Amino acid sequence: MRNRTESKMDNAVLEVKNLTKVFGSSPAALEDFSMTLFDDKPMITAIAGESGSGKTTLARLILDFIRPSSGEIFWRGRNIHKMSKKGLMAYRRECQAVFQDPYSVFNPFYRADHVFNMAISGFKLARSRAEATRMKEEALEVVGLRPEEILSKYPHQLSGGQRQRIIVARAFMLKPRLIVADEPVSMIDASLRAQILEIMLKLKEDFGISFLFITHDLSTAYQISDRIYMLYRGSVAETGDATGVINDPQHPYTQLLISSIPTPDPSAKWQEEVEVSVEEEMGKGDRVGCKFYSRCPHATQICNESHPPLYPVGDGHQASCYLYRELKRDK
Amino acid sequence: MSGSALAIEDLKVYYWTERGPIKAVDGVSLSVKKGERFGIVGESGCGKSTLAMSLLRLIKPPGTIEGGRIGLDGTEVLDLNDEELRAVRWSRISLVPQGSMNSLNPVVRVGSQIADAIKAHTASRERGDMKEQITELLGLVGLPSRVYRMYPHELSGGMKQRVCIAMAIVLKPQVIIADEPTGSLDVVIQRVVTQTLVKVQERLAASLMIIGHDMGYLAQLVDRLAVMYAGKVAEVGAVENIYNDPLHPYTQLLIASVPSVKEKKKLLGIPGLPPNLLFPPPGCSFHPRCPEAMEECREQVPELREVKPGRFVACHLYHADVGTAGEGGE
Amino acid sequence: MLNVAVSGRDVFDAFKGTLNFVFRRNARLSAGFTIIFCLLLIAVLAPVIAPYDASTVGLHLLDRPPSFEHLLGTDTLGRDVFDQLIHGLRQSLIIGIFTGLAGLLVGTTVGIISGYKGGWVDDLLKSVTDVFLVIPTIPLLVVLSAFVRYMTVPYMVVILAIFAWPFPARTFRSLVLSYRKREYINMAKLSGLSDMKIVFKEVLPNMLPYVSTTLANTISAAIMAAVFLELLGLGPQNTITLGTMVYWAMERAALIRGLLWWVFPPMIVIVLIFIGLQLINIGLDEVFNPRLRRGVTA
Numbered sequence: 001m002r003n004r005t006e007s008k009m010d011n012a013v014l015e016v017k018n019l020t021k022v023f024g025s026s027p028a029a030l031e032d033f034s035m036t037l038f039d040d041k042p043m044i045t046a047i048a049g050e051s052g053s054g055k056t057t058l059a060r061l062i063l064d065f066i067r068p069s070s071g072e073i074f075w076r077g078r079n080i081h082k083m084s085k086k087g088l089m090a091y092r093r094e095c096q097a098v099f100q101d102p103y104s105v106f107n108p109f110y111r112a113d114h115v116f117n118m119a120i121s122g123f124k125l126a127r128s129r130a131e132a133t134r135m136k137e138e139a140l141e142v143v144g145l146r147p148e149e150i151l152s153k154y155p156h157q158l159s160g161g162q163r164q165r166i167i168v169a170r171a172f173m174l175k176p177r178l179i180v181a182d183e184p185v186s187m188i189d190a191s192l193r194a195q196i197l198e199i200m201l202k203l204k205e206d207f208g209i210s211f212l213f214i215t216h217d218l219s220t221a222y223q224i225s226d227r228i229y230m231l232y233r234g235s236v237a238e239t240g241d242a243t244g245v246i247n248d249p250q251h252p253y254t255q256l257l258i259s260s261i262p263t264p265d266p267s268a269k270w271q272e273e274v275e276v277s278v279e280e281e282m283g284k285g286d287r288v289g290c291k292f293y294s295r296c297p298h299a300t301q302i303c304n305e306s307h308p309p310l311y312p313v314g315d316g317h318q319a320s321c322y323l324y325r326e327l328k329r330d331k
Numbered sequence: 332m333s334g335s336a337l338a339i340e341d342l343k344v345y346y347w348t349e350r351g352p353i354k355a356v357d358g359v360s361l362s363v364k365k366g367e368r369f370g371i372v373g374e375s376g377c378g379k380s381t382l383a384m385s386l387l388r389l390i391k392p393p394g395t396i397e398g399g400r401i402g403l404d405g406t407e408v409l410d411l412n413d414e415e416l417r418a419v420r421w422s423r424i425s426l427v428p429q430g431s432m433n434s435l436n437p438v439v440r441v442g443s444q445i446a447d448a449i450k451a452h453t454a455s456r457e458r459g460d461m462k463e464q465i466t467e468l469l470g471l472v473g474l475p476s477r478v479y480r481m482y483p484h485e486l487s488g489g490m491k492q493r494v495c496i497a498m499a500i501v502l503k504p505q506v507i508i509a510d511e512p513t514g515s516l517d518v519v520i521q522r523v524v525t526q527t528l529v530k531v532q533e534r535l536a537a538s539l540m541i542i543g544h545d546m547g548y549l550a551q552l553v554d555r556l557a558v559m560y561a562g563k564v565a566e567v568g569a570v571e572n573i574y575n576d577p578l579h580p581y582t583q584l585l586i587a588s589v590p591s592v593k594e595k596k597k598l599l600g601i602p603g604l605p606p607n608l609l610f611p612p613p614g615c616s617f618h619p620r621c622p623e624a625m626e627e628c629r630e631q632v633p634e635l636r637e638v639k640p641g642r643f644v645a646c647h648l649y650h651a652d653v654g655t656a657g658e659g660g661e
Numbered sequence: 662m663l664n665v666a667v668s669g670r671d672v673f674d675a676f677k678g679t680l681n682f683v684f685r686r687n688a689r690l691s692a693g694f695t696i697i698f699c700l701l702l703i704a705v706l707a708p709v710i711a712p713y714d715a716s717t718v719g720l721h722l723l724d725r726p727p728s729f730e731h732l733l734g735t736d737t738l739g740r741d742v743f744d745q746l747i748h749g750l751r752q753s754l755i756i757g758i759f760t761g762l763a764g765l766l767v768g769t770t771v772g773i774i775s776g777y778k779g780g781w782v783d784d785l786l787k788s789v790t791d792v793f794l795v796i797p798t799i800p801l802l803v804v805l806s807a808f809v810r811y812m813t814v815p816y817m818v819v820i821l822a823i824f825a826w827p828f829p830a831r832t833f834r835s836l837v838l839s840y841r842k843r844e845y846i847n848m849a850k851l852s853g854l855s856d857m858k859i860v861f862k863e864v865l866p867n868m869l870p871y872v873s874t875t876l877a878n879t880i881s882a883a884i885m886a887a888v889f890l891e892l893l894g895l896g897p898q899n900t901i902t903l904g905t906m907v908y909w910a911m912e913r914a915a916l917i918r919g920l921l922w923w924v925f926p927p928m929i930v931i932v933l934i935f936i937g938l939q940l941i942n943i944g945l946d947e948v949f950n951p952r953l954r955r956g957v958t959a
Binding site: 051159160162192193194216220243257258261263265266 | 374375488551571574584586592600605
Binding site for chain 1: 847849853854858862866867
C-alpha cells in the first residue's frame with residue numbers, strides 16, 4: 001500500500017489507518033489498528049485495555065512522539081508524517097495531550113506557570129504580557145482554579161489533583177480540537193477524580209473539544225465515554241457505543257474483564273477462581289490466530305489459525321471473535 | 332485486647348521537618364483478630380503506609396515513633412531490643428511493602444533472593460534443605476518450580492508480586508501485612524494475586540492486614556475494615572456494615588465516589604483538597620470538606636468510639652454527649 | 662511575539678537561592694567554599710598585596726629564612742617567596758579555572774548534543790569521546806608538553822583542555838539520556854518548542870547541580886595535571902606557578918639545603934586547593950543526593 005498524502009474521507013478529523021508498531025523483536029505492540037474520529041459532534045472515545053494492550057503506544061503514535069512501523073495517520077485529511085514543519089505545528093496546536101503522572105509533567109526547576117508560558121511562546125499565542133496573563137487566567141478559571149493561588153507556586157507545593165487540572169487548563173488554553181488524555185486520573189485519589197472527569201465533560205459540552213480517553217479503568221470509561229475500543233495485546237477485541245459494550249459485552253475478553261472489576265459491594269464478590277497460565281502471564285502468547293485463544297473458554301480450531309476480523313454484533317457494536325461469524329449482517 | 336493477633340494502641344508516628352512535625356500517624360488504635368482479614372483503606376497522605384512500616388519498626392529518621400503500643404500476640408514490639416526485634420520480624424510478623432515487586436534485585440535469581448530472606452532470619456543450623464523449601468513456597472503462591480532459576484525481569488508483574496508474597500511468608504509468620512499488594516497490576520491479574528494471598532493466609536492460619544486505596548477491591552477481600560483520614564482512624568467495622576451502612580461522612584463519600592459499571596450516574600467525589608499534615612485543620616481534620624460539619628467539629632477532635640457493637644466511628648454526629656442539636660447520635 | 666519563558670524573577674530567585682544554598686545547607690560545602698573563596702581573593706588581589714616584584718632575580722639577599730620583611734623568606738635566586746607564592750597561586754588558579762571552563766564548555770556541548778540527538782551524531786561523538794578517554798593521558802601530556810618549545814600559560818591551558826573535555830562529555834551524555842525521557846520533555850515537544858530550546862530551557866537547568874560538581878572536578882583535575890607537568894619541568898618557563906616553584910626549589914636542592922620555607926608553602930597551598938575543591942564536591946553531592954546525608958534535620 002503506498003503512503004498517501006491525502007485521505008479520501010471528508011469530514012473525518014482524525015483517521016488512523018492500519019497502524020502497526022513493532023518494538024525490536026517482540027510481538028507487535030499495536031497491530032493493524034484503524035479508527036476514525038469525525039468532525040460533526042465532540043465525543044469522548046475511550047481506548048481501554050490493560051498493560052501490554054498497546055493503548056499507550058497508540059497515544060504516542062497519534063501525538064507523533066514515535067513513528068509507526070506501518071500505517072498512516074491523517075489529520076483533517078493530511079498525512080501527519082508528510083507534513084511540513086508548519087503543518088506539524090498546526091497539528092500539534094489542534095491535538096493536545098494530558099498525561100498520566102501529574103508529578104513528572106512539571107519541570108521542577110520552574111514555577112507552575114511555566115507550562116503555560118512554554119505553550120504561549122512555542123505557538124506564539126500572545127502579543128503582550130497582559131494578553132498572556134489573561135489567557136492563563138481564563139484557562140485556570142475553566143478548570144476551577146484560582147490563578148493567584150496557582151501560578152506563582154512551585155509544582156511541589158501543589159497537590160496531584162491541582163497539577164492535573166493545570167495540565168488540562170494548559171491543553172484547553174490552546175483551544176485544541178482533540179485532547180489525548182493518557183490515563184488522566186489513574187494516579188489521582190478516587191475521591192478527587194470526579195473533579196477532573198467533570199472538567200473533561202465540560203470541555204466537551206461547552207467548548208466542543210473531543211477526547212481520546214486512554215484508560216485501564218472500565219468504570220470511568222463507562223461513566224464518561226461515548227464510544228469505546230477495547231484493546232487486547234495490540235488488537236481491537238471489541239468496539240462500539242460505550243454503554244452498549246460494557247452493559248452487554250460480546251467478546252470473551254471483555255466479559256472476563258468486566259466480571260473481574262471489584263465492586264464496592266461485599267455481597268457481590270468474585271465468584272470462581274481465575275486461572276492464568278504462566279506462559280500467558282509472561283506474554284509469550286500466540287502469534288497467529290486470535291490473541292485470546294489460550295485463555296478463551298469458547299476457543300475453537302479456527303481461532304488458533306487466523307486472527308478474527310471485526311464482526312458486527314449490534315448497532316455500531318463490533319467484536320473480533322469467531323463466535324459471531326454466523327450472525328446475519330443486516331442489523 | 333487479649334486474643335488478638337495484633338493490638339495497636341494510640342500509635343503516633345511523626346516525620347520531623349524544619350517547619351515542625353508531620354503527623355503521619357496521629358493516635359491510631361486498632362486490633363486484628365487471629366485468622367482474620369483486616370483492611371485499612373485511605374487515600375494518599377492518610378498515613379496507612381507509614382502505619383504498616385511502623386508495625387515492624389521500619390521507620391527511619393526523620394520519622395520517629397512518638398508513642399503508643401504495638402502488641403503482637405502479647406509481645407510489645409516497641410519494647411524489644413534490636414536482637415529481639417530481628418527475631419520477631421519475619422518469623423512472627425512480616426510485610427509485603429508497597430511497590431516491592433519493583434524492588435527485587437535484578438541481578439540475582441529469584442530462588443537466591445528467597446534464600447537470602449531465609450538466611451537473614453534463621454540461624455544456619457535450622458535452615459534445612461532450602462531449595463526444597465523454596466520450591467514448595469513457590470508452589471504455594473502458584474508459581475512453577477522453574478521460576479526458582481529465573482531472574483525478576485523475566486517475570487510478569489503478577490508473578491513478581493507473588494515472589495514478594497513468598498518472601499514474606501518464608502518463616503510462616505502469624506501476621507502478614509500487605510501494602511497495596513495489587514497496586515499496578517491489571518484487573519484480572521489482581522484477582523489472581525489476591526486469590527493467592529487469601530490461599531496463603533488460610534494455609535498458614537495467619538492474620539492478614541491489607542492496606543489499600545480502592546474501596547471496591549477491599550470489599551472483595553476483607554472481613555473488617557478501617558477507614559483512615561489524615562493520620563487518624565475515621566471508622567472501623569465489619570465490611571458488610573461499612574458498605575451497607577457507612578457512618579462517617581468521609582466513608583460515605585468515599586464509597587459514593589467509586590464509579591459503577593452498572594448504571595450511569597453523576598460522578599461524585601469529595602470537594603476540597605486533602606489536608607496539610609504539617610498544619611492540619613483544628614478539631615476534626617475532615618471538617619472543611621464535610622457536608623455535615625457542625626460547630627464542635629471545628630473545635631474538638633472527635634474520638635474513636637464504639638457506637639454499635641463492633642462499630643467504631645470518630646465523628647461528632649454519633650457522640651450524643653457532645654454539643655447541641657446534632658443529627659444522628661446513638 | 663513575546664518570550665515570556667524566563668523572567669527576571671527567575672534569575673533573581675536563582676541568585677538568592679545560590680547564596681542561601683552555599684552557606685546554609687551543608688557544612689562541607691561551606692568549608693570548601695570558604696577555602697576556595699579566600700584563595701581566589703588572594704589570587705585576584707595578588708598585584709595589590711604582593712610586597713615586592715616576584716620575578717626579578719637578585720632583588721634581595723639570597724636564601725634568607727622567614728623574617729618580618731620577607732614573610733616566607735627568600736629563595737636562591739634572591740626572590741621573595743611570599744611574593745612568588747601569591748603570584749604562583751594566581752597563575753595556577755588561572756590555569757585550573759580556564760582549563761576547567763574550557764573542558765566543561767566543550768564537554769557539555771558535545772555530551773548534550775550527543776545525548777539528545779541520538780542517531781549517527783551520537784555514534785560519532787561518542788566514539789571520539791571514547792578514544793580520548795581510552796588514551797593514556799599522562800604519557801601523552803608529557804609528550805605534548807615536551808613538544809612545545811616555549812611553554813606558556815595559554816599553551817598549557819590548551820594542552821590540558823584537550824584531555825579535560827571527554828569526561829564531562831561522557832557524564833552529560835548520560836544525564837541527557839535520562840532526562841530526555843522525562844514527561845516534561847514530552848510536554849515541551851507538545852508546546853511546539855524546538856529541540857534547541859528544549860535542551861537549553863528544559864534540560865539544562867535541571868543539570869546545573871551536575872554542572873557545578875563537574876566543574877569542581879575538572880578544575881581540580883586540571884590543577885593536579887598542571888602541577889604534575891610543572892614538577893617534571895614541563896611547565897611554563899617564565900611564569901611562576903605553584904608547581905614551578907616546587908620544581909625550581911628542587912632544582913636548587915632546597916630540601917637538602919634546608920630552605921624549607923621555599924619548598925613547603927607551595928605544596929601546602931596545592932593541597933589546600935585540592936581539599937577545598939573536594940569539599941565543595943562532596944558537599945554538593947550530599948546536598949543533591951539526600952541519601953548521602955547523615956543525621957536528622959531539626
